Amino acid sequence: MENESRRGFMGKAFGAVSGVGAVASLYAMKRSWDPLPSVAAAGFTTVDLASAEPNALVVEKWRGKPIFILKKTPEMVAAQTEEATARDVIVGGENFLIAIGLCTHLGCIPSYRKDSSDFLCACHGGKFDSSGIDTQLPPPSPLVIPPFKIDGTTVVLGEEGPEYAKMKESGLIA
Amino acid sequence: MAHFEKANSLNEWLDQRLAVNTLQRVLQTEYWIPKNINFLWAMGMVLAITFGILLVSGIFLLMYYQPNVDTAFDSVNYTIMREVGFGWLWRHVHAVAASVVFLIIYIHMFTGIYYGSYKKGREIIWISGMLLFVAFSAEAFSGYMLPWGQMSYWAGMVITNLFSAGSLELNGVVEWIRGDYVPAQAFLTRFFMLHVLLIPLAILALIGVHFGALRIPHVNNQDGEEFDFDVEAEKYKAGDKKSSKVIAFANDFLSKDMFVVAVYLVFFFYLVFWNYGFAMDPVNFDPADGLKTPAHIYPEWYFLWSYEILRPFSKDIGLIAFAFAQVIFVLLPFLDRSPNAVPARRRGLFFIWFWLMLIDMIALTAMGKLPPEGIYSTIGLVAAVAFILLWIALPIITMFEKKV
Amino acid sequence: MKEFKILAVVVFFSLVTYWLVEPLAHSVLHKHVDSNHFTYADLPALEKTGDVANGKELVMGAGACTGCHSLEVAGISASMDPVTAASSYGVNPPDLSVVGAIYDDKFLAALIKDPASALKVSHKFDPDSGKMHPMTQFYGAGGDMDQEVADMVAYLKSIAPKAEDVTPAVAFENACGRCHSVRYERWTQMGEKPMFKFKKDEYRFDANVLEYQEHLTKYMGKLPPDLSMYYRSRNVHFLETFIEDPQSHMEGTAMPRVGVNAESAEKVIEYLADSADTLRDDRERIGMYVMIFMLVFTVFAYLWKREIWKDLH
Numbered sequence: 061m062e063n064e065s066r067r068g069f070m071g072k073a074f075g076a077v078s079g080v081g082a083v084a085s086l087y088a089m090k091r092s093w094d095p096l097p098s099v100a101a102a103g104f105t106t107v108d109l110a111s112a113e114p115n116a117l118v119v120e121k122w123r124g125k126p127i128f129i130l131k132k133t134p135e136m137v138a139a140q141t142e143e144a145t146a147r148d149v150i151v152g153g154e155n156f157l158i159a160i161g162l163c164t165h166l167g168c169i170p171s172y173r174k175d176s177s178d179f180l181c182a183c184h185g186g187k188f189d190s191s192g193i194d195t196q197l198p199p200p201s202p203l204v205i206p207p208f209k210i211d212g213t214t215v216v217l218g219e220e221g222p223e224y225a226k227m228k229e230s231g232l233i234a
Numbered sequence: 235m236a237h238f239e240k241a242n243s244l245n246e247w248l249d250q251r252l253a254v255n256t257l258q259r260v261l262q263t264e265y266w267i268p269k270n271i272n273f274l275w276a277m278g279m280v281l282a283i284t285f286g287i288l289l290v291s292g293i294f295l296l297m298y299y300q301p302n303v304d305t306a307f308d309s310v311n312y313t314i315m316r317e318v319g320f321g322w323l324w325r326h327v328h329a330v331a332a333s334v335v336f337l338i339i340y341i342h343m344f345t346g347i348y349y350g351s352y353k354k355g356r357e358i359i360w361i362s363g364m365l366l367f368v369a370f371s372a373e374a375f376s377g378y379m380l381p382w383g384q385m386s387y388w389a390g391m392v393i394t395n396l397f398s399a400g401s402l403e404l405n406g407v408v409e410w411i412r413g414d415y416v417p418a419q420a421f422l423t424r425f426f427m428l429h430v431l432l433i434p435l436a437i438l439a440l441i442g443v444h445f446g447a448l449r450i451p452h453v454n455n456q457d458g459e460e461f462d463f464d465v466e467a468e469k470y471k472a473g474d475k476k477s478s479k480v481i482a483f484a485n486d487f488l489s490k491d492m493f494v495v496a497v498y499l500v501f502f503f504y505l506v507f508w509n510y511g512f513a514m515d516p517v518n519f520d521p522a523d524g525l526k527t528p529a530h531i532y533p534e535w536y537f538l539w540s541y542e543i544l545r546p547f548s549k550d551i552g553l554i555a556f557a558f559a560q561v562i563f564v565l566l567p568f569l570d571r572s573p574n575a576v577p578a579r580r581r582g583l584f585f586i587w588f589w590l591m592l593i594d595m596i597a598l599t600a601m602g603k604l605p606p607e608g609i610y611s612t613i614g615l616v617a618a619v620a621f622i623l624l625w626i627a628l629p630i631i632t633m634f635e636k637k638v
Numbered sequence: 639m640k641e642f643k644i645l646a647v648v649v650f651f652s653l654v655t656y657w658l659v660e661p662l663a664h665s666v667l668h669k670h671v672d673s674n675h676f677t678y679a680d681l682p683a684l685e686k687t688g689d690v691a692n693g694k695e696l697v698m699g700a701g702a703c704t705g706c707h708s709l710e711v712a713g714i715s716a717s718m719d720p721v722t723a724a725s726s727y728g729v730n731p732p733d734l735s736v737v738g739a740i741y742d743d744k745f746l747a748a749l750i751k752d753p754a755s756a757l758k759v760s761h762k763f764d765p766d767s768g769k770m771h772p773m774t775q776f777y778g779a780g781g782d783m784d785q786e787v788a789d790m791v792a793y794l795k796s797i798a799p800k801a802e803d804v805t806p807a808v809a810f811e812n813a814c815g816r817c818h819s820v821r822y823e824r825w826t827q828m829g830e831k832p833m834f835k836f837k838k839d840e841y842r843f844d845a846n847v848l849e850y851q852e853h854l855t856k857y858m859g860k861l862p863p864d865l866s867m868y869y870r871s872r873n874v875h876f877l878e879t880f881i882e883d884p885q886s887h888m889e890g891t892a893m894p895r896v897g898v899n900a901e902s903a904e905k906v907i908e909y910l911a912d913s914a915d916t917l918r919d920d921r922e923r924i925g926m927y928v929m930i931f932m933l934v935f936t937v938f939a940y941l942w943k944r945e946i947w948k949d950l951h
Contacts, residue, residue: 475949529667
């Protein structure tokens, strides 16, 4: 009887030790699926905004994602709400939209319509205004503002500058 | 060590070592199938053959395919399609089989639903079958990434984004799955691995379970009739094949299966050579471009119904509805509360439920491809809500079903 | 009989689903454009009969066509290499040896008189702000302008090969190949890429192509796409109507109407088919063999089944 329970116990103990090994190797497997350090670190894109034309969308690439940069005309700035203005990035006295150009619904690239100064997503019909705020379903939230740092007339994407931190504090960036 | 007599024939020699005669008896000549069946019972064999075709054509594609974001597209469209001897044949066969296999899976599934073949001891057959459906879906999706065309890239983008779980914004999970911020090299290579190794292994294991699960409850028959297989088998073995209610798997059942398979292959090869467009979307013949979304993004036809359940709602509700659609079929044996395992036509309200479900899924499929505007949006929304309501109604209507 | 009823139900629902997701969905998803069969009805008909000798003088005349265009059949080679030409004009001006066979007569005449409108790219060029089309329009040589244009067209046609002798490659290279590459056919905007023995020569060639593409990108707004797989990524009807008039599918596109005649359009499409669906004839042929075999296979499968089931019923 004692022998029996001892065998039972050793069997369970062996099982537990195997379990530890299995969990440890699962961790290794999880880590192998992580993005590589070179991939994760890659990409601080610097963009010079000095030569940007008003109401003409510039698309930059940052970490494989399209970045929308739109210099607003004074009329556009005058027409927009306070909420929209809070999302503007001010560089050299000019208001810019800087946002990741992927629809917040399922990641398609909306196209900019100059005449109506808005973005239309061809995938599911979502719309965003010139400040990247969603104006028509299905997108649930505004276009995402990427981490940026202003440096004179240039902007470094991927680095968090004080202006970005301020936006984050005021809850503009989730 | 066991004692071995000298064998007088190759068959005897093998039988001593591998028990081939016992195997043949258990798996073929005395594996009993009901006689009262129709051609829909051959869909299992049709699926097995199609899976074989996918495996063989896949092996030949694998020899020239290059899982690299710079060369993948050309290795398929130039090397395999233009240079490799019969490479174009393997590719068309593989693409068409990958699409047609879902048509047969759906027929197989709805056959099971119609004849109640998921009840009374056959639950594991149904559940393993639905797990196979999930595994085939993952296999199809991962394979769709490999030519690295526009649809590969954007389908990869959209589907992996689903894992951010809506408002939970689990972007880390999405990036972990992709191995990058966007679908790129790491993404392509890992989906290549999934497609050629891990998922096929899972499929093979699941096929084993699916077949094994059939042995004890036996195959269902056309009228849901319960009879004693042992008694009928004795009748058959005694030579009274005509009045016995069972037939042997081989060659009785097999010969009928192979005839159905032959007719199916005529249809299949017609598609391969002359009507392959439905399985090879034109948009995917444009190389992947991460900065240009195609005008319309839609999944392959067999995913459209569940995609449409996602679409008409706001993001979070859509995702919940989508997750519901993915798992609900697995639960069918437990949601059907009726004591009857007979064809739907004898089950009153369930009969109506069956056809409504079929028509609803076809409506969802159609709306999933059409642009989400105007009337199509409305029909899509109605069909998606109807889908959920039908499943909620199922336990209620089956609970009141009278025993037949 | 019951089996046939079941089969009919299965086939019915499969076909309905197919019809919904393929023919119906695609007719809704894609813009429908009707073909005018390359008649170019918007362009005026040629009223005058051209005089070849006079046309030759006009084409070769000082400051006329051959100032920019080469004319290899008449021994006049290009005055600039393609890269320099692209840097001056945006795109290398075509050789005129075969244009008479490839392009529609009415289109050629209209092009000589007013390039921007014949090419349907007036939206890109605004003479008032000094944005002129790189091809200068013909202002006449002093006589009846319509007659002179007719003469030039007559001359170009007289030196061109017969339309049926133009190969798909020649049609493509002339009509499309100075803006579009087709890498599966080794075609670049600067001609076919040779096989190089030395890496440095290959790099030099590639660098030239890149430079050409840079000028072209500046001129067109974006680099025109490689057309290797266009026969499969677009359908034949799309290609036909797009070649006939790009604006009908994509309003405001920088791509000009190229003005090919119906025969040349067919050849251009054949060239694209050779690139993207090279082995289509093999597919058709082997498809027939496979179908015949499958039918025989089905007959034998049926006979075997009947033999076995004789004892079971």
